[in-house]
Amino acid sequence: MxxxxxxxxxxxxxxxxxxxxxxxxxxxxxxxxxxxxxxxxxxxxxxxxxxxxxxxxxxxxxxxxxxxxxxxxxxxxxxxxxxxxxxxxxxxxxxxxxxxxxxxxxxxxxxGSAEAEPLDGRDLPVKLTHVVLNAADAEAAGDVAERVLGFQVSDRTKAMVFVRCNDSHHSTAFARAGFSSLNHIAFEMADIDAVFRGIGRLRDQKMAPAWGPGRHGPGANVFAYFIAPFGAVVEFSTAVEKVADDYKVGAPEDWTWPENRIDHWGLSEKDNAALREAEQRFRFHRDWVAAPLATTAA
Known part of the structure; x- marks a missing residue:
């Protein structure tokens, strides 16, 4: 998947x-x-x-x-x-x-979804690497993802429950936010240079990162977060860790930082207030009525 x-x-x-x-x-x-x-x-x-x-x-x-x-x-x-x-x-x-x-x-x-021909472009994102959701109860959300969806929890931190659907460390995560909404969308870039060129493009438009550049703990990916003009939090990312089925699930005490450090590099501040506000904007919009599903697996 x-x-x-x-x-x-x-x-x-x-x-x-x-x-x-x-x-x-x-x-x-x-x-x-x-x-x-x-x-x-x-x-x-x-x-x-x-x-x-x-x-x-x-x-x-x-x-x-x-x-x-x-x-x-x-x-x-x-x-x-x-x-x-x-x-x-x-x-x-x-x-x-x-x-x-x-x-x-x-x-x-x-x-059965069709694919498209790949495009050339060193600064195009390759794909989405993860979509993170806010949750009132992140543990319960992670449990449903495992038990019903067949995903696997990769790591738990004080802030998030990271969940994967293949060998990429996380395709989604549930943030311990106290409310339910979109947290951010992460775009996989070709390499670290593409991430930094992206930061430069946005700085050319007088847009500074809300957090980054940096390198995360869980997943070990390089990151830079921005708040898009239309309100969503979007992330340049690359080099998310690949994990095996026997990957040891980390606990919050396994992911701690020295004082005044919240990522491996410690290069940047995080605009918590602006991110928190943006992360509450995109709620989930259900416009359909539930209908019965077949219960016999192929």
Whole structure:
């Protein structure tokens, strides 16, 4: 299974798309009505969808094989979580289900989605590396991700529960925030140079990082966070750690820092107040009615 895309709703989708393409560094994929689809250099047909409307998150989309989808569908049906079968109308198509986790997080799982030809461009993001969600109860969210979705918890810190769906250290994480919303979207860049060139592009626009550059503990990825003009927190990232099935799950006491240090490098301050405000903006937008799922795995 792999993370593919996030589908956002924003009042001015065209303006948000212009920032992500002209400044952040994505490529336009296509536009359908007032919905803008943006892509990176990899084979996913899009990474971000920007739909016109009241601010929110429509879904976060994962791709899986037919056998994975059948097993997942059975577990979701037996769990009692709100869900429904879906056929994707977004680029790439595919079929599967959308499920609402207990705090409203919306995950969509698709099989049979088509790929796109890769693009050249050293500063295009390759893909999404992770989408982090805020949670009132991060432990409960991580438990549902493991028990129902088939994900695995990789690490626990004082701030987050990190969860993976393949060998990448985390494809998502649940922040111990006290509320449920989108925390941030992380874009995988080709290398550290691409991350720093991205920081430079935004500095050219008088935009300073809200946090970074730095290197995280869990996942060991290089990072730089910015607050986009349309309100979402977006991250340049690269070199997320690959882990084996027997990776030892870390506990909060395993991830501590010296005084005045919150990452490996200690190069930058973190604008906690601005990030906290931005992280509360994009709530989850369920506009569908739950429907029965098949309960027989293939």
């Amino acid at each position: 792999k993370l593919r895309s996030i589908e956002l709703i924003t009042p001015d989708a065209a303006k948000a798309a212009a920032f992500l393409t002209d400044i952040w560094g994505m490529a336009p994929a296509e536009q359908r009505g007032t919905t803008h689809y943006l892509r990176g250099s990899g084979t996913h047909p899009y990474l971000v969808a920007l739909e016109e409307g009241q601010e929110g998150v429509r879904s976060t989309t994962f791709l899986c094989e037919e056998t994975e989808l059948a097993s997942l569908q059975k577990r979701v049906a037996e769990s009692g979580l709100a869900a429904k079968p879906v056929v994707s109308e977004d680029p790439g198509g595919g079929h599967g289900l959308i499920v609402e986790l207990p705090e409203g997080v919306l995950f969509r799982f698709l099989a």
